[in-house]
Amino acid sequence: MAKIHELADVQTDHIGQNTFVWQFSVILKGAVIGDNRNITSQVFVENDVVIGDNVTIKPGVQIWDGVTLEDNVFIGPNVTFTNDLVPRSKQYPEVFAKTLVKKGASLGANSTIIAGNTIGEYALVGAGSVVTRDVPNHHVFYGNPAKHTGYITENALMVSLNFEDNNGRKYEFSNNKLIQIS
Template identity: 65%
Template sequence: MNIHSLSDVKSTSIGKGTNIWQFVVVLKGAVIGENCNICANTLIENDVIIGNNVTVKSGVYIWDGVELEDNVFIGPCVTFTNDKIPRSKIYPDKFLKIKVKKGASIGANATILPGVTIGEMAMVGAGSVVTKDVPAYAVVVGNPAKVIRWMSQDE
């Protein structure tokens, strides 16, 4: 495990071979697997689970309730949300979950709304706004994101 000296990592649940780069904040309750790459300027809150071999590019904030399974790719500046009706100083009893299943990829600047599951090996195009579940092996793009094709299991 390699943690850059200019990061603030409170969690002790970080797997071997994981790299955490500069200006990353990881809160105490977060769980990060093995061989992950957490790039600069990233925030990971307490109720977050990140599997093995996950790449999180720069400028990503992973809020409470997000789970990234193994081999997931999160592009730069992807936005996760966890509150459907956000108000200043008014918090829900429980934040909605987001699950990104094994091998899925999310392109740069995509926005993922609360309560969504992105299926295994699915691909979310850059800049897309995901408002509902994405099926396994689907490629989705747009606002709102819609299926444009299906990938084979070999892709």
């Protein structure tokens, strides 16, 4: 059973088990939210949004139509998603751009994700970064605009652009996954 704070406005019936929604959050009717999520205070979730299982969303995040968060995603405080590449007051596109954050990815505090991009599995977007293009699986992107600065394993071990961690272990990509080879 979901636990919804009395000061939250949750309009959807599609909310999973063991999900916590904290005060001052708003979740609109069309949103689909999986199991075991932590949606902290002051989060806004629009209608055409899908949030997978085991997702954490920190305060101050707005998730607009067209955004999908797969399982085990971390969304840091004040992360900003966009969904309209040419916004105008009271003028809406026929279809909003789709943004996908794949399983295990993490978005650092105050990062901005421009509409229409995909954040790959287990990727990391650093705090304050502005993502203007797709981020591949296991890649680390930082900056404005965000640039490829390294790699990251499923267990959050940082790997340099030379495919080496701080302990000198070597890595490579195999079947689109970052694996240790020595």
